[in-house]
Amino acid sequence: MAILIDQDTTFIVQGITGREAVSLTRENLDYGSKIVGGVTPGRAGREVYGVPVYDCVRDITRDHKVTGSVVCVPPKFTRDAVFEAIENGIEIIVIVTERIPRREVAQMVELAKLRGARIIGPNCLGIISPGPEGVGIKMGGVGGPAANTRQAYSKGSIGVMSRSGGMTTEIASTLTAAGMGQSTAVSIGGDAIIGSTYAELMPLFEADPQTKAIAIYSEPGGRMEAELAEWVRDNNSRLPIVAFMAGRFMDEMPGMRFGHAGTIVEGKADTTADKIERMRQSGIEVAERIEEIPALIQQKLGEA
Amino acid sequence: MRFYEYESKALFERLGLPMGPREVVQSRDEALRAAETIGCPVVLKSQVLSGGRMKAGAVLFADTPEEAAAHYDAILPIVVNGESARSILVEKKSPIAQEYYVGVTWDGRAKQPVVIFSDMGGIDIEEVAEKHPERVSQTHVSTVLPTTPRIAKEAVGSVGVTGSDLNRLTPIVAKLIDLFLEYDLTLAEINPLARLEDGSILVLDGHVDMEAEARGSHAQLLSDLGIGDEETRQARPPTPFEIDGAKVDGSDHRGVAGNVVEFDGNLGLVIGAGGGSLTLFDAVRKHGGKPANYCEIGGNPSVKKACELTKLILSKPGVEKIAVMMNVVSNTRVDMVARGVIKGCLESGKDPAEVIAIFRIPGAWEEEGFKILAKYGVEYCDRSVSMFEAAGRAVEKLG
Numbered sequence: 001m002a003i004l005i006d007q008d009t010t011f012i013v014q015g016i017t018g019r020e021a022v023s024l025t026r027e028n029l030d031y032g033s034k035i036v037g038g039v040t041p042g043r044a045g046r047e048v049y050g051v052p053v054y055d056c057v058r059d060i061t062r063d064h065k066v067t068g069s070v071v072c073v074p075p076k077f078t079r080d081a082v083f084e085a086i087e088n089g090i091e092i093i094v095i096v097t098e099r100i101p102r103r104e105v106a107q108m109v110e111l112a113k114l115r116g117a118r119i120i121g122p123n124c125l126g127i128i129s130p131g132p133e134g135v136g137i138k139m140g141g142v143g144g145p146a147a148n149t150r151q152a153y154s155k156g157s158i159g160v161m162s163r164s165g166g167m168t169t170e171i172a173s174t175l176t177a178a179g180m181g182q183s184t185a186v187s188i189g190g191d192a193i194i195g196s197t198y199a200e201l202m203p204l205f206e207a208d209p210q211t212k213a214i215a216i217y218s219e220p221g222g223r224m225e226a227e228l229a230e231w232v233r234d235n236n237s238r239l240p241i242v243a244f245m246a247g248r249f250m251d252e253m254p255g256m257r258f259g260h261a262g263t264i265v266e267g268k269a270d271t272t273a274d275k276i277e278r279m280r281q282s283g284i285e286v287a288e289r290i291e292e293i294p295a296l297i298q299q300k301l302g303e304a
Numbered sequence: 305m306r307f308y309e310y311e312s313k314a315l316f317e318r319l320g321l322p323m324g325p326r327e328v329v330q331s332r333d334e335a336l337r338a339a340e341t342i343g344c345p346v347v348l349k350s351q352v353l354s355g356g357r358m359k360a361g362a363v364l365f366a367d368t369p370e371e372a373a374a375h376y377d378a379i380l381p382i383v384v385n386g387e388s389a390r391s392i393l394v395e396k397k398s399p400i401a402q403e404y405y406v407g408v409t410w411d412g413r414a415k416q417p418v419v420i421f422s423d424m425g426g427i428d429i430e431e432v433a434e435k436h437p438e439r440v441s442q443t444h445v446s447t448v449l450p451t452t453p454r455i456a457k458e459a460v461g462s463v464g465v466t467g468s469d470l471n472r473l474t475p476i477v478a479k480l481i482d483l484f485l486e487y488d489l490t491l492a493e494i495n496p497l498a499r500l501e502d503g504s505i506l507v508l509d510g511h512v513d514m515e516a517e518a519r520g521s522h523a524q525l526l527s528d529l530g531i532g533d534e535e536t537r538q539a540r541p542p543t544p545f546e547i548d549g550a551k552v553d554g555s556d557h558r559g560v561a562g563n564v565v566e567f568d569g570n571l572g573l574v575i576g577a578g579g580g581s582l583t584l585f586d587a588v589r590k591h592g593g594k595p596a597n598y599c600e601i602g603g604n605p606s607v608k609k610a611c612e613l614t615k616l617i618l619s620k621p622g623v624e625k626i627a628v629m630m631n632v633v634s635n636t637r638v639d640m641v642a643r644g645v646i647k648g649c650l651e652s653g654k655d656p657a658e659v660i661a662i663f664r665i666p667g668a669w670e671e672e673g674f675k676i677l678a679k680y681g682v683e684y685c686d687r688s689v690s691m692f693e694a695a696g697r698a699v700e701k702l703g
Contacts, residue, residue, distance in 0.1 A: 023635075075517075101488045101518040102410055106447040109415045114448070125634070144634025144668045152632055152667075164579020166602065169667070170631035173687055190578055193415050219582060222412045247582035249589055255539030257516070258565065258585075258598060259578045290583070291690040 002129035002184040003159070003204040003211070004092055004120070005068065005137050011092075012060055013038045014081045015073035016048050020141070024072060024096070025049055030146035032135040036064045039081075057088045068092040070126060070139050078122070079104040086117045094140045095121035095195070105193045112195065119195025125165030125187040128172075130155040142187050143169055156181015158297065159205040159239070161198050162217035163190050163224075164259075167246070170290060171215050178294035183211040190219070190259070197224045199231035206237060213297045216243040216284075218275065219259060220250045225275040229282035240300035241284045242293050248272045305514045305537040306353045310393050311529045312512045315487065319479045321494075323507045326395035332373045338394040339372035345397040348375045349509075353537065354385040362389070365397055386540075398506055402469075403496035405429050406459075406477050408445075408484040417445040417484060419477065421459040425496035439463055445481055453478045472505045473497070487525065488518030545620060549599065552612040559605030559636065561613040561644075569594025571661070571702055572617035572626035574610070574645060577602030580631035580691070587692045588627070593699035596623045604636045610644025611651065618652040618659065625661040627698035632687055638665045638673030646680055657681035661701040664694035 013028075015021050016038025026049050029035060037060035038053045040046075046053040054060055057069070069085040071078060071093060078097045085093050086108075093112065100122050112119045120127060126140015134150040142165060143149030152173035158180050162168040165187040172185050186201060188194055198216060205211045218225055225243075232241065250258055251271045270278070276286050285296050307315065310328045317323065327338040328351070339346045350362035357363050362382045366372035372394060380389055403425035411418040422440045424432045433440045441462030445455055456477035460470050476497065484492040491513040498506050519526065519533075536542050542550070545566045553562025560577075571593050575581045581600045588595050597617055601610060617626055628645050630636070642663065649656040663677055666687035677684040685694060 020635075099517050101521065102490065102515055103447060103485055103488055103518075106410075106415055106417070110446060110448045141635055148634060148668050162579070164577070164582075164631075166577040166631040166633065167579035167583065169634055170580070170583075170691070173632045173666075174690070177687070192410065192412055197413075217579060219579060224412070227413055244583075246579055246586060248586050250582075253539065256565065257538060258563070259582045259600070289587075289690065289692040291692065 001208050001210040003201070003208050004127050004184060004186070005129050005139055007131070007137060009067045009137055009139070010034045010036045010065055011068035011070060011139055012036060012057065012066055013051070014057070014069055014071045014085065016040055016051065016053055017043050017046065018072060020096070021072040022048055024070065024141050025051060027141065027145050027149070028138055031138050031143075031149050032131060033137045033139065036060060036066060057084045057090070061088045061090070066090055068094065068139055070094045070096060072096045075100045079108055082108045082119070083111060086111050086115050091117050092139070093117060093119050093195070094124065094126045095119060095189070096124065096126065096140055098123035098191070100191070102191070102193050105191060109193065109195050120186060121189040121195060123191045124189035124194075125168060127184060127186050128153055129184045130182055140187070141165070142185065152176060153185065154181040156183065157210055157212035158182050159208070159211040159214045160185035161188055161201055161214065162186070163188060163219045164217055167217040171217055171244070171293060174290055175215065175294055180294050180297065183208060192222060198228040199224070202228070202231050202235070202237065205239060206235070211239065213301055214239050214241040215293050215297065216241060218243050218245045220247045220272050223270060226270060226278050229278040229284065232284060233282045240297060242287055242296045242300065243279055243284050244287045244290055244293065245272050245276055305516050305519065307512045307514065307529075308351045308353060308390060309349065309509060309511065310351055310391070311531065312510045313507070314529055315483065315512060315525070316507060316510060319483050321476060321479055321507050322505060324396035324398055326393060328391050328393055329376065330391050332376045335376035335392060335394055336369045336373040339366060339369040342394060342396050344368055344372070346372055347395050347397045348372060348379055349393045349395070350379050350382060350384060350389040351391045351393055352384045352387045352389055354387050357384055360384045398498065399501045400498045401501045402499040404473065404498070405432070405495045406480060406497050407491065407493040407495070408481055408489070409491045411444065414444050416447060417481070419443045419445060419455065419459040419481060421463060421477065423463050423465055425498070429495065447485070451478070451481050451485065456481060468503065469499060472503070476505055487512075487522055488515045489513060490515050545597070545616070548616055549613070552609060552616055555612065556606055556609060559601070559603035559609065561599075561601045561605040561609040563598070563600040564616070565598040567595045567597055568622070569596045570622050570624045571698060572596045572620065572623040573599060574601065574614055574617060574626055574628040576600050576630040576636070577633070583631070584629050584691055584695055587695035588699060590692075591696045591699040593695065593702070596620055601630065601641065602636055604640065605644070607640055607644040607647065610641050611648040614645045614648025615652050618648065618654060624702055625659055625698070627661045627695065628663045628665065629691065629694050629698070630665040631691060633665055633667035635668070637669040638667055639669045639676060641665055642673040642676045646676065646682070661698035662694050664689060664691065
């Protein structure tokens with residue numbers, strides 16, 4: 001089953017002729033994804049690894065069923081590209097681009113909500129649902145080249161959500177090494193405002209029979225962990241969750257900026273110590289090291 | 305990125321928010337003349353970025369120009385939360401009948417701006433919200449629909465303000481919402497917003513924070529306000545080492561090798577990416593290690609950039625060894641980082657085998673990378689060694 005994307009998912013890449021998008025397209029195709037078209041205004045008629053390029057999203061949606069879009073355009077053009085995807089009926093939009101002002105992110109997220117679309121990111125590496133024998137589907141740069149992706153990710157029952165793209169793969173790789181595959185791993189993005197938070201993705205994992213437990217990578221900043229803790233408490237979740245909290249040193253340095261844009265602590269936001277406390281109180285296990293995650297999940301699954 | 309009060313007020317002025325006559329002064333004489341021009345009584349306020357000025361004694365009232373001059377001398381040396389005054393703001397003191405609070409900020413959960421309004425202004429709003437929640441309203445703002453005054457009206461009306469006060473406050477709150485959105489602010493705050501004895505409304509104190517990502521879009525405003533690119537406006541000003549780090553990152557557009565923050569330890573860190581750096585920095589400290597710096601590499605930086613960053617860190621006094629560590633990489637090539645770091649060691653006149661305590665970057669192109677490292681005798685490990693263990697090995701080598 002997995003969440004968000006499966007074998008039937010077809011998607012497009014907006015900004016497909018850009019350097020990063022070209023390699024992303026190749027990596028996604030090699031891994032088993034179905035990309036039905038790409039968009040770069042003024043480049044209609046070209047091809048990127050056999051994927052036809054169009055000027056507009058509607059040139060593709062007219063003739064193809066398109067479930068998703070990976071948006072990989074410069075920050076200045078991202079809002080327009082995302083609006084175009086939403087207004088053409090695309091349901092899942094992965095925004096890879098980083099450094100988009102918050103106001104524009106809020107606009108994209110609000111329009112998506114009005115139209116019933118879902119945004120993952122921005123500033124993320126996307127979604128991956130590993131399949132059998134290393135053929136799966138991914139939308140975005142998560143895992144890198146297909147060979148590297150196969151090395152780190154394997155099919156299984158653990159859902160992964162991470163505010164860091166790189167740590168998504170680090171955790172998956174650690175799980176795979178311990179013989180624990182993943183149902184779907186989502187790099188949710190490192191910004192202060194993102195399309196889908198932990199708590200907003202939890203109902204999808206909850207409803208997915210393949211998923212048996214959740215691993216989470218978390219950072220300073222924002223209220224996302226508090227929101228997750230509340231969700232878990234209020235919904236009596238069936239899924240054991242093990243979280244890892246990075247950036248604990250930042251508690252001693254308010255006002256300094258490290259890591260992702262979302263990590264800056266403004267006002268009386270949660271410190272990492274607050275976040276850990278909130279999560280533990282709602283029954284979420286917090287690992288001290290990444291390598292403890294598989295055993296903690298195993299232990300929690302044993303208790304259930 | 306925080307603005308000083310005088311800068312915030314200059315921004316408020318652009319939208320026509322009502323403010324009293326005021327002047328920024330840099331000397332005792334200027335303070336005296338400003339008080340004369342404005343007309344006493346006046347208030348003198350230290351221009352610092354942090355709060356707590358009143359408590360520190362850095363806000364004083366003067367009834368005569370001579371008193372204003374004396375207050376200038378009294379306020380200038382006061383250090384507020386470790387911060388010295390940039391200048392002093394002299395402003396007309398007005399007779400106040402009522403103080404309000406209004407702020408606009410982002411609500412990360414609702415993913416919309418939120419207007420916070422209270423008729424208990426002049427004090428810490430967090431405290432008011434805790435003790436008198438009925439006196440604080442929170443009203444969300446759509447970023448898709450046009451912002452119309454009814455949002456402001458609801459914000460003000462929700463705490464029970466009515467009559468001419470409601471009608472006078474509404475356009476001011478509406479303008480603050482517009483300002484917040486137009487200039488990509490993360491905070492636009494007026495505290496207190498005062499009703500004077502004659503019924504008019506006046507901005508007494510205010511602060512704005514601009515999103516760092518949006519600086520480029522507001523270059524003209526920042527230049528008008530005299531805010532230079534080198535002013536990061538973080539909790540402390542950047543050190544020369546950090547400024548050099550930013551230069552390395554800016555030297556070409558490929559990938560990231562920067563976001564350098566200086567610490568005073570002996571272990572130089574060449575680490576990445578965003579989340580990986582946070583994880584690794586914690587790990588080094590947990591092992592009792594003393595990092596000389598924080599940094600981030602990622603997005604496949606050029607060999608040159610990795611090399612220059614390595615050289616910068618090795619040049620820092622007190623750095624004995626460096627640890628080169630990342631999470632499993634996807635879009636960064638291990639061999640490129642390995643080449644860059646080794647080149648950086650050699651160009652610094654150091655033996656890579658000696659100075660690199662550990663190299664732990666698994667992932668794309670790792671075999672090529674490990675070959676290069678082996679050739680130079682550098683200790684490296686693959687993903688079977690965790691980030692935490694790798695940090696431990698590095699700390700151990702420093703003894």
